Amino acid sequence: MVLMRVIRDQPIPFVNSISVYEKRSHTMEQMLLTGNEAIALAARDGGVRLGTGYPGTPSTEILENFDRFGGQAQWAPNEKVALEVGLGSAYGNARTLVTMKHVGLNVAADPFFSAAYTGVIGALVIAVADDPGMHSSQNEQDSRRYAEAAGVPMLEPSDSQEAYDYTLKAIEISERWNTPVMIRLTTRICHSKSLVTPLRDPLNTRPAAFQRDIPGLVMIPAYARIAHQRLRERLNEIAAWNEKEGPFVEVEGDADTGIVTSGVSFMHACEAAPKARVLKVGMTYPIPFRRIRKFADGVKRCVVVEEGDPWLVTALKAEGVPVTGKQERYRFGELTVDRVRRILNNDTSPEPKPEPGRPPRLCPDCPHRVAFAALSKANCIVTGDIGCYTLGVLPPFEAMDTCACMGASIGVGLGLRHVLPREEARRVVSVIGDSTFVHSGITGLAEMAYNPPPTGHVVLILDNDITAMTGMQEHPGTGRRLDREETPSKLNYEALALSLGIQDVHVCDPVDDPEDFERMLNDALANERLTLIVARKPCPLLTRKTAASEASCEAAKS
Amino acid sequence: MRSGEIMTDDPVTSVVLAGIGGQGIVTASNILSDALRRHGYDVKKSEIHGMSQRGGSVCSDVRFGRRVMSPMVPVGTADYLVVMEPTQVGPNRHVLRQDGVLITPDTAAYAIESNSDEPDPKAEKLLNVALLGVLSAYLDVPGACWMAALRGNLSERLHDMNIKAFIRARTVETMARLVTDASKPNRR
Ligand SMILES: Cc1ncc(C[n+]2csc(CCOP(=O)(O)OP(=O)(O)O)c2C)c(N)n1
Numbered sequence: 001m002v003l004m005r006v007i008r009d010q011p012i013p014f015v016n017s018i019s020v021y022e023k024r025s026h027t028m029e030q031m032l033l034t035g036n037e038a039i040a041l042a043a044r045d046g047g048v049r050l051g052t053g054y055p056g057t058p059s060t061e062i063l064e065n066f067d068r069f070g071g072q073a074q075w076a077p078n079e080k081v082a083l084e085v086g087l088g089s090a091y092g093n094a095r096t097l098v099t100m101k102h103v104g105l106n107v108a109a110d111p112f113f114s115a116a117y118t119g120v121i122g123a124l125v126i127a128v129a130d131d132p133g134m135h136s137s138q139n140e141q142d143s144r145r146y147a148e149a150a151g152v153p154m155l156e157p158s159d160s161q162e163a164y165d166y167t168l169k170a171i172e173i174s175e176r177w178n179t180p181v182m183i184r185l186t187t188r189i190c191h192s193k194s195l196v197t198p199l200r201d202p203l204n205t206r207p208a209a210f211q212r213d214i215p216g217l218v219m220i221p222a223y224a225r226i227a228h229q230r231l232r233e234r235l236n237e238i239a240a241w242n243e244k245e246g247p248f249v250e251v252e253g254d255a256d257t258g259i260v261t262s263g264v265s266f267m268h269a270c271e272a273a274p275k276a277r278v279l280k281v282g283m284t285y286p287i288p289f290r291r292i293r294k295f296a297d298g299v300k301r302c303v304v305v306e307e308g309d310p311w312l313v314t315a316l317k318a319e320g321v322p323v324t325g326k327q328e329r330y331r332f333g334e335l336t337v338d339r340v341r342r343i344l345n346n347d348t349s350p351e352p353k354p355e356p357g358r359p360p361r362l363c364p365d366c367p368h369r370v371a372f373a374a375l376s377k378a379n380c381i382v383t384g385d386i387g388c389y390t391l392g393v394l395p396p397f398e399a400m401d402t403c404a405c406m407g408a409s410i411g412v413g414l415g416l417r418h419v420l421p422r423e424e425a426r427r428v429v430s431v432i433g434d435s436t437f438v439h440s441g442i443t444g445l446a447e448m449a450y451n452p453p454p455t456g457h458v459v460l461i462l463d464n465d466i467t468a469m470t471g472m473q474e475h476p477g478t479g480r481r482l483d484r485e486e487t488p489s490k491l492n493y494e495a496l497a498l499s500l501g502i503q504d505v506h507v508c509d510p511v512d513d514p515e516d517f518e519r520m521l522n523d524a525l526a527n528e529r530l531t532l533i534v535a536r537k538p539c540p541l542l543t544r545k546t547a548a549s550e551a552s553c554e555a556a557k558s
Numbered sequence: 559m560r561s562g563e564i565m566t567d568d569p570v571t572s573v574v575l576a577g578i579g580g581q582g583i584v585t586a587s588n589i590l591s592d593a594l595r596r597h598g599y600d601v602k603k604s605e606i607h608g609m610s611q612r613g614g615s616v617c618s619d620v621r622f623g624r625r626v627m628s629p630m631v632p633v634g635t636a637d638y639l640v641v642m643e644p645t646q647v648g649p650n651r652h653v654l655r656q657d658g659v660l661i662t663p664d665t666a667a668y669a670i671e672s673n674s675d676e677p678d679p680k681a682e683k684l685l686n687v688a689l690l691g692v693l694s695a696y697l698d699v700p701g702a703c704w705m706a707a708l709r710g711n712l713s714e715r716l717h718d719m720n721i722k723a724f725i726r727a728r729t730v731e732t733m734a735r736l737v738t739d740a741s742k743p744n745r746r
Binding site: 030032135136159187188191192193194195264267268270271336337338352355356357358359360361363 | 578579588591592595600601602603604605606613614615617626627628629630632633645646648649650652
């Protein structure tokens with residue numbers, strides 16, 4: 001067992017048993033990096049052959065920086081495809097990084113569970129970024145539950161240095177036990193900057209190769225039964241390793257209060273309770289029960305300080321470890337130094353209300369505005385989707401009636417059309433962005449052609465030629481790759497719809513001719529046929545960005 | 559002996575930079591934290607990206623000292639609050655400690671005035687760096703670190719005018735502080 005002491009004025013030591021960390025150069029200049037940049041740099045230094053994912057705040061910049069650092073980074077149409085591409089790469093003995101936000105793991109859950117069964121040959125590191133407090137998300141799910149549910153080992157860094165170190169650690173664990181490894185991040189890890197000392201020399205890599213292993217990689221029931229046994233055995237081994245050599249940080253302190261914690265909560269806890277004894281768990285799944293029990297037995301009162309769901313505390317209590325948790329109210333939102341202090345003091349007084357900031361809104365020249373003005377005027381029932389255009393829900397438009405998850409607009413619209421009385425049904429319109437359409441709207445369109453409602457249906461793609469909400473990422477419909485290189489062809493929504501059997505397909509520029517757009521919408525509503533309207537106008541932010549980069553290219557040439 | 563103690567009374571200085579999307583808050587906090595790093599401080603910086611591109615409010619926490627733990631500034635403890643846009647003073651004031659320093663285009667009006675032959679520091683594009691210049695008059699960071707941080711975080715064609723705006727604001731604020739300090743006999 002490794003006990004670590006945190007000494008004043010010195011960086012928190014990283015506890016590990018694997019030699020690569022000793023190669024770290026202490027003379028090297030420290031870099032100030034976000035957690036996302038640190039993961040990208042570690043992927044580069046760790047010899048990651050392929051990085052893939054789908055954009056989503058706060059995870060997006062991992063792949064963008066991996067590209068910047070010279071890695072092969074690419075956007076997939078959605079998280080499920082990204083994880084499958086990553087799985088293939090890791091079956092081929094390559095080191096692979098897959099990134100997504102928390103809700104992306106819902107989309108990728110199917111391959112995630114199977115990846116745990118088959119395991120991998122190379123390394124598969126899945127970085128999943130939760131968003132406690134929902135700074136830019138539709139829920140605050142706690143993805144740690146996925147690690148446990150699927151049986152995938154999980155590491156939780158507390159700052160950028162650990163984001164760097166744990167990415168390398170994840171590669172090692174993945175290769176040593178042939179398992180996918182999840183790195184669970186939160187907004188404050190992804191988007192906070194802190195000092196990082198990188199490795200002096202990158203890790204050695206191995207050549208990609210495929211070795212046939214039919215029972216290992218083909219999950220028919222007969223082989224999957226064996227695979228499940230193997231998975232549990234592997235987790236037992238990893239648990240034993242974690243107990244002895246896992247990445248813990250222990251801060252000495254009084255025996256009155258002990259704190260068990262992980263992720264950024266560790267930082268808040270050290271500051272909220274400078275005299276407390278703290279055990280920070282780096283690998284939170286498989287949970288190192290024995291190690292935590294020993295710590296809890298050594299203090300008078302042991303409190304689990306964790307952001308989000310009471311996941312760790314529930315598991316510890318079930319194992320009979322003497323710990324207490326937090327009040328239900330701290331399940332909501334992020335933790336802070338103040339909130340951790342309240343948890344430790346069992347403070348039940350009301351918390352100060354956060355000051356409201358200025359809400360985001362559609363840009364003044366946003367082409368989505370035209371669409372929402374028309375939808376609002378036509379008194380439509382709008383089943384919406386996720387992107388900048390979700391802001392159409394706000395005044396003055398208030399032209400969105402549902403928004404659940406990416407791609408849901410089409411299915412939800414169809415469901416309403418099927419059951420509503422005719423006069424209401426014919427007012428339903430599904431509104432979806434271009435990136436969202438490619439992500440998970442295509443199957444909705446297939447459903448529309450397959451099970452058409454009696455009143456037909458109208459799907460409106462707001463095609464601004466980019467994934468705008470998350471900060472201008474490319475996708476298969478833009479004709480450009482992550483590094484902005486042009487692709488030989490691009491996804492054609494109109495041709496796709498026609499091939500699926502959608503009868504009416506229209507394209508228009510809503511900014512050029514708003515009246516034409518309005519007429520098109522009203523005709524489609526009146527016709528009661530299956531209609532796809534593509535409102536096509538590039539995002540003005542994108543147009544300005546392209547113009548600026550072209551200007552600077554010109555300037556560089558001259 | 560409690561050698562493993564992490565002391566919260568280790569002085570940590572906290573700065574909050576606030577404004578709205580497009581005002582260069584993130585660039586300013588990058589420059590600030592880079593200058594602090596160059597001077598040898600432990601630095602942490604935290605902010606919420608994402609919705610800011612759509613004109614929402616943006617706020618960036620920067621903390622430095624010998625050893626920083628939480629990247630977020632606890633309410634009521636910020637030593638400096640720099641606000642670039644007047645409507646954002648109200649929503650952010652609560653982060654400032656009681657005798658903390660508030661820096662806004664109004665409080666620092668004299669330091670960001672323009673000389674006719676130079677670009678106007680109040681101009682949108684320079685305001686973030688001009689207010690950093692004002693802040694720099696309060697912090698123990700040598701000019702060389704600031705210059706390196708400015709150069710390292712801005713594209714080259716912007717160096718000249720930003721450095722001018724920074725130096726001017728820094729100089730005027732430093733002089734102004736000398737005058738106010740001299741008029742307060744109780745202050746060191
Ligand atoms: C499963 C999932 N992955 C990623 C995200 C993050 N996300 C929110 S909106 C969006 C796409 C927005 O692009 P688009 O549909 O083109 O609309 P725009 O913002 O350009 O108007 C993404 C990727 C999410 N909410 N859910």
